[in-house]
Each structure stands twice: as structure tokens, then as C-alpha cells.
Amino acid sequence: MEEKKFDFNTLIGFALLIGIFLWWSYTNQPTPEEIEAQEKQKTEQVEKETKTVESATSQKTTETTLQPNDSLAFVQAQKQLGAFAQSANVKDGETVLENNVLKLVISNKGGYIKEALIKEYVTYDSLPLYMVKDQNASFNINLGTTDNRTLNTKDLFFEAEPSNSGDNQILSMKLKVSDAQYLEYRYEMKPDEYMIDFTVRSQGLASTINSSQQIELDWNLKGYRHEKSIKYENQQTEMYYEKEDEDIDYLSMGGDDDANESDVNWVAFKQHFFSSILISEKGFNTAQLNSTSIFKDEKIDSVYTKEFSLKTPLTLEAGELNYNMNWYIGPNDYQILKKYDRNIKEVINLGWGIFGVINRVVFVPVFNFLQGFIGNYGLIIILLTIIVRIIMSPLVYKSYLSSAKMKILKPEMEEINERLKGKENAMKRQQEVMALQSKAGVSPLSGCIPALLQMPVFFALFRFFPSNIDIRQQGFLWANDLSAYDSVFEWTTHIPLVSSLYGNHFSLFPVLASIAIFFYMRMSQSQQMNMQQPTQEGMPDMQKMMKMMMYFSPVMMLVFFNNYASGLSLYYFVSNLLTITIMLVIKNYILDEDKIHAKMQKQKAKPKKESKFRKRLNDAMKQAQEQQAQQKKQKKK
Known part of the structure; x- marks a missing residue:
């Protein structure tokens, strides 16, 4: 049998054929530009078919629901939306x-x-x-x-x-x-x-x-x-x-x-x-x-x-x-x-608890009543403030009357403090002062309670004005919106801390309110000094603390109210002016210190029946005083 030999010519031929095929495939494949053109053509075809469907659905006489074989768009919608494919139409x-x-x-x-x-x-x-x-x-x-x-x-x-x-x-x-x-x-x-x-x-x-x-x-x-x-x-x-x-x-x-x-x-x-x-x-x-x-x-x-x-x-x-x-x-x-x-x-x-109740029961109805016949909301706020101050004036009178009584008793209380000096006499000193006040018919709390009773009204109105849409975009004097700040001067430069706390504007109503509250607190401080008992040993100097408050409160109002509703600042300005006026009228025209003094002397001359509470308080003070005395004797031994 003839031996078969490997034919190199055949191998070279196959290699050339494969090379020619690869060269032809490479040179005839589409370029990136051609691929992009083909994809664009396909997209345009889909959009064209989709527009055809949308055009058909816009015609009143044409059925809006596509059948499964109507278009490529429906097929795509069905793949994405399933049973809700009709929404694509x-x-x-x-x-x-x-x-x-x-x-x-x-x-x-x-x-x-x-x-x-x-x-x-x-x-x-x-x-x-x-x-x-x-x-x-x-x-x-x-x-x-x-x-x-x-x-x-x-x-x-x-x-x-x-x-x-x-x-x-x-x-x-x-x-x-x-x-x-x-x-x-x-x-x-x-x-x-x-x-x-x-x-x-x-x-x-x-x-x-x-x-x-x-x-x-x-x-x-x-x-x-x-x-x-x-x-x-x-x-x-x-x-x-x-x-x-x-x-x-x-x-x-x-x-x-x-x-x-x-x-x-x-x-x-x-x-x-x-x-x-x-x-x-x-x-x-x-x-x-x-x-x-x-x-x-x-x-x-x-x-x-x-x-x-x-x-x-x-x-x-x-x-x-x-x-x-x-x-x-x-x-x-x-x-x-x-x-x-x-x-x-x-x-x-409108505020929580009692503050919300005051707003809903009092201020909302009164405000609605006033706006029924007054068109200027600045005047409504002023009139509402007058009504509030008139209603609260008996409390101011009570507070001032108590202040006048304490002023008359002050020399006698100072005499007790001078006579009973020292920490060892603190209980006895306090006991005699309380006895004097009881005889004269005076209570230190009678001046504090009226002030405390006014606080709910203060906080209620603090919530009422910022929440009241009726004053929104209502102007008064230089303020063009009583629900926003009343800027009379503005600047664009950002000043660290100042801009974040005060803002980039100057509001006038908060300034007026701050001035009014300063003078109100000055008068109140004078009144409180009359009511204050002489400073006890080891006790903080209340006079200094009250002076600090006199300056601190107006500054706080000036800073924080600069961004608040101008209607609120208008209320506090008018309210403090009215309060100062009422206090001056009570002091100069209503209260007569000589008559009050004479009445107190008559009160002191009357036999005073000691109440059960006062008796228990005095007994407790005596017991504490006796314990202090025993402790001192034991220390000396």
C-alpha cells in the first residue's frame, strides 16, 4: 500500500482561505456610525408607530384600546405593564x-x-x-x-x-x-x-x-x-x-x-x-x-x-x-x-392648655367681632389691646394697692430687721414681720398674684397674632404686612451672628415696644422695691437682679422680635403704653397713701383672730427656733 505523506501545499491553501474569510468579515462589518444609524432608524420606527397610536386615541370616533397585534408599542407596553398595558394608549x-x-x-x-x-x-x-x-x-x-x-x-x-x-x-x-x-x-x-x-x-x-x-x-x-x-x-x-x-x-x-x-x-x-x-x-x-x-x-x-x-x-x-x-x-x-x-x-x-382656651373663647370671637365693622387691622389690634388692658386694670390696681401698703409698712419692717440682727434671729425676725403684715392686713403675695394672672393673657396673645391669617398682608402705618416684620431699613451684607439672630433688616415696632417695656419695668421695679422686704443676711441682692431684668427684657425683645410679626410688636408697644398710663393714673389720682395709712392703723388696732394656717405656720417657726437654740447650747458644751 502506498504511504500517505503530509501535503504542505494543502495546509497553506486552507490558511489562505481562512485569512481571506477573516479579512472579508472584518472589512465588511458595520462601522460605529452605521450601527448608531441603524439603532436610530429602529427608534424612529417605534416612535412613529407610537404616535400613530396616540393620534388614533385622540380621535373621538376611534377606539382607544389597541389589540395585541396592532403595534410594537403595545407589545412593549404589555411587557412592562402586563394587565395595565391599556394605560399606554x-x-x-x-x-x-x-x-x-x-x-x-x-x-x-x-x-x-x-x-x-x-x-x-x-x-x-x-x-x-x-x-x-x-x-x-x-x-x-x-x-x-x-x-x-x-x-x-x-x-x-x-x-x-x-x-x-x-x-x-x-x-x-x-x-x-x-x-x-x-x-x-x-x-x-x-x-x-x-x-x-x-x-x-x-x-x-x-x-x-x-x-x-x-x-x-x-x-x-x-x-x-x-x-x-x-x-x-x-x-x-x-x-x-x-x-x-x-x-x-x-x-x-x-x-x-x-x-x-x-x-x-x-x-x-x-x-x-x-x-x-x-x-x-x-x-x-x-x-x-x-x-x-x-x-x-x-x-x-x-x-x-x-x-x-x-x-x-x-x-x-x-x-x-x-x-x-x-x-x-x-x-x-x-x-x-x-x-x-x-x-x-x-x-x-393657638397655644396649649389655658393659653389655647383663652384664644379660642376670648380673643378669636372678639377679633372677629371687631373686624365686622372696622376695616383697618392695625386699629383692630389697638382696640383689642385697649379692651384687654381695661379688663386687666383691676389686677393692676390690686398690685399697686399692695405696693402702697408695703411701702407704708417698710419703716416698721426695717426697724424689726435692725433690732433682730444676725442669723440666729432669722426665724424670730421673720415671725415678727409676718405678724406685722397680718395685723395691717397686708400680704406680699397680693402684689405677685395679679401679675401672675396676667401671664396667661400675655402668652395667649403671643400665639394668637402669628397664627391669625386675617392680618396677613394687611398694612398699618409703615408696616405693609402685620403678619411679617416691619422693616424700615435693610442691608445685603451678611454679618456673622448678627444676621442669624437679628436679621438683615431694622424693624421699628420692636424698637418702640422695647422702649415702652423698659419704662414699664422701671416703674414696676420701683413698685417692687416698695413691696420687697429688707434684704436678709445670706440672701441674694434682689435689687441688683431686678435691675438686670430691667435691661435684659427690652434687649431680648429688640433682638428676637425683629423677625416676628409686626402685629405682635404693635400689641406689646400699645399694651405697655396703656399699662404705664394706668399705673400713673392709679398712683397719682386714685390711691391716697394717707387714707391707706389711716385704714391700716385701724386694722392694726383691731383684735386679729389667728387663722388655722397662720397658727400652724407660727408653731412650725417656733419649733424650728427652739431646735436652733438647742443646737447652739450643744455646740457650746
Whole structure:
């Protein structure tokens, strides 16, 4: 048999063929530019088909639902959205709900409020006042489907179905699987109302929604700046919410805060004078609440104050969603909020405890009565101040009368202190002073109690004026807005510490209020000196402390009230002027020290029956005195 030999020529031939094939493949592959052109062509083809579908859905006579084989766009939508693929066929658009006080623009995309305009108010710089605009808010329901998809309603398109029921405007926004299967947001606006009826419900989706996966509602809003002082507005901006049993709580206004609560009835994104409040009839089982301060520094011109968010799971009933809610988007007006009988009036911070009671029972009704026939709000504040000072004047009289009595007794009390010097006589000295005051019918507390009784009124009004929307953008004298500071001079240079505490402006009403309180405290100091007992050994010098207070209080008012509502500074200025006037009238025209002295001498001459309390007090002092004497004897031994 012939032996086979390896043929090198054949090997070289195969190598050349392979080389030629590789060279041909390399030289004929598309360039990057050609690849990009091909991809662009494919994209344009898809967009063209999508536009064809959108054009068809915009025609009233054309069926909006695509069939599975109609276009590549539907195939892609079906891959992404599954049962909700029909939403890809809905054309983006918007619907307007509007009455005399509120205008809402509802977007097809997400079915949520795209714009919310409060019509009867404007911003500090006279622009339309929007609560929602330019994507500062979102409302989303995150849900899972039985085909293992997780969808966000904010990314899907709802079909708008507007209608009317009498004078009420109704808008049904439906995210459809079919005409009989959908998720619906239903809005109903009534004439001249800030409160909107809002319903979230599903129809026929029990087999579509994955009940084993948590459905979560996520509501977010970044609060626009509306007021002159963003720093002051930010201090008044906070999240309120009501828990079971009408228990009102809130997140800290001082900075970032969050909370996880259960059984929440409503949540309010409360700004200084305006709020967005979501109310649920059956409540939210749990709620994750968050407040984040966007405004950080006055040197930066911030558009927003705080960002709020609510996250809460929604529960199914027989496989369906069914939540009847209300949405309040409007002013923090106490008279408007209290008529809804949902306790949302509590978003207005009128003070806690007795301070809130005084505001709700006294100052709110009186202020509303006065504004019924007086148009100038500066005059209303002055008249309200006069009413308050007249009502409080008997307490001022009591305080001054007690001061006059203590002034008459002072020489006798000094004589007792001079006669019974030393720490060893402290108990006896105090006992004789108290006996003298009891005989004369004088009590040191009679001067303090009237002053203490005035404090609740002081703190109540401290909360009333900054919360009163009626004085917002109402001018008086040089102040163009009684709810904001009354700057008469401003500067742009940032001065460390000064700018952060005082601000970059000079307000005049706080200066006038500081001057008035200085003279008031000077007169009060003179009055207190009459009431003060001679300084005891080892006791602090009260006179020095009172002098420090006389200077400290006006300075504190001057600094901190520079950024506060000028209506509040106007009240304190007028109030202190009136108090000084009343004190001068009482001192010079009503009280007669000679008559008071004669009356006290008669009182001292009368036999005084010792009260049980006084008897127990004297016995305790005697016992303490005897113990001190025994201790001294033991030390000498």
C-alpha cells in the first residue's frame, strides 16, 4: 500500500482561505456610525408607530384600546405593564376643577393634582399662590400584580371622565385593565369650598392585584415659600396629624424629624398660613411620617421651606381598594377649618392648655367681632389691646394697692430687721414681720398674684397674632404686612451672628415696644422695691437682679422680635403704653397713701383672730427656733 505523506501545499491553501474569510468579515462589518444609524432608524420606527397610536386615541370616533397585534408599542407596553398595558394608549392631558376659591389641575399621568391654586390669596411678592406646581408634589400607589410586576401609579396614565352632580364638579380618573376593571381616583369639588371629596377605589381587580404584596400610598410635598420672612415662615411650618381619640401630635418644627404612628385619622402638611390635609374616614392603620427642612440659611434664596412625606399601607376589602377621603387645600383660617368637624382646626397653633382656651373663647370671637365693622387691622389690634388692658386694670390696681401698703409698712419692717440682727434671729425676725403684715392686713403675695394672672393673657396673645391669617398682608402705618416684620431699613451684607439672630433688616415696632417695656419695668421695679422686704443676711441682692431684668427684657425683645410679626410688636408697644398710663393714673389720682395709712392703723388696732394656717405656720417657726437654740447650747458644751 502506498504511504500517505503530509501535503504542505494543502495546509497553506486552507490558511489562505481562512485569512481571506477573516479579512472579508472584518472589512465588511458595520462601522460605529452605521450601527448608531441603524439603532436610530429602529427608534424612529417605534416612535412613529407610537404616535400613530396616540393620534388614533385622540380621535373621538376611534377606539382607544389597541389589540395585541396592532403595534410594537403595545407589545412593549404589555411587557412592562402586563394587565395595565391599556394605560399606554391614553394620551397625556389634564382636566381643570375650579370654583371661586380654588383651582385644581389634574394630570392624566398619575391621576394626581398637577397644580393647586388658592385664588383669593397671593404670595409676599404679589404672585399667584400655588400649593402645588412644577412637580413639587407627588401622590403614588405602589402595588404588585399577580403576574409578578410592581407598578407605580404616578408613572401610568389615567383616563379622565368629568361630569357634574348639581353644582358639584366630579372627575373620575381611571387606570384601566378594561372598561369593567380599573383603579379609580374620584374627585368632587363643591362650590366655594376648599375641601375636596377624594376616593381611591378599585373595581374588578381582585384577580389582578397581588394581595400578598403590601400596597403603599406615598404622598410627598415640598412647601413653597409664601411669606416675607422665610426664616419665620419655616419656624411656623410643620406636620400635624391626628391619632385615635382625637389626639393631636406634630413633628418638630425646629429641624428634621420623623415618626411611625398607628391609627392615624388625618395628616396635615401645614405651612405658616396654608395647609394640605389628607383625611381618611376609616383612618390609616400605620403611617410613616417625615419632615425635612430644605431652608438652611437665609444667605441662600430658597424656593422651599420644608419637605413632607406620608407613607402608609392600604388594605384590601374582598380583594379591592376602597378608601373614602377628603382633601383640604386652603388657608389656615380658624373659622373655615372648625366648620368641617374633623378637628383639623388644631393645625392652627393657638397655644396649649389655658393659653389655647383663652384664644379660642376670648380673643378669636372678639377679633372677629371687631373686624365686622372696622376695616383697618392695625386699629383692630389697638382696640383689642385697649379692651384687654381695661379688663386687666383691676389686677393692676390690686398690685399697686399692695405696693402702697408695703411701702407704708417698710419703716416698721426695717426697724424689726435692725433690732433682730444676725442669723440666729432669722426665724424670730421673720415671725415678727409676718405678724406685722397680718395685723395691717397686708400680704406680699397680693402684689405677685395679679401679675401672675396676667401671664396667661400675655402668652395667649403671643400665639394668637402669628397664627391669625386675617392680618396677613394687611398694612398699618409703615408696616405693609402685620403678619411679617416691619422693616424700615435693610442691608445685603451678611454679618456673622448678627444676621442669624437679628436679621438683615431694622424693624421699628420692636424698637418702640422695647422702649415702652423698659419704662414699664422701671416703674414696676420701683413698685417692687416698695413691696420687697429688707434684704436678709445670706440672701441674694434682689435689687441688683431686678435691675438686670430691667435691661435684659427690652434687649431680648429688640433682638428676637425683629423677625416676628409686626402685629405682635404693635400689641406689646400699645399694651405697655396703656399699662404705664394706668399705673400713673392709679398712683397719682386714685390711691391716697394717707387714707391707706389711716385704714391700716385701724386694722392694726383691731383684735386679729389667728387663722388655722397662720397658727400652724407660727408653731412650725417656733419649733424650728427652739431646735436652733438647742443646737447652739450643744455646740457650746
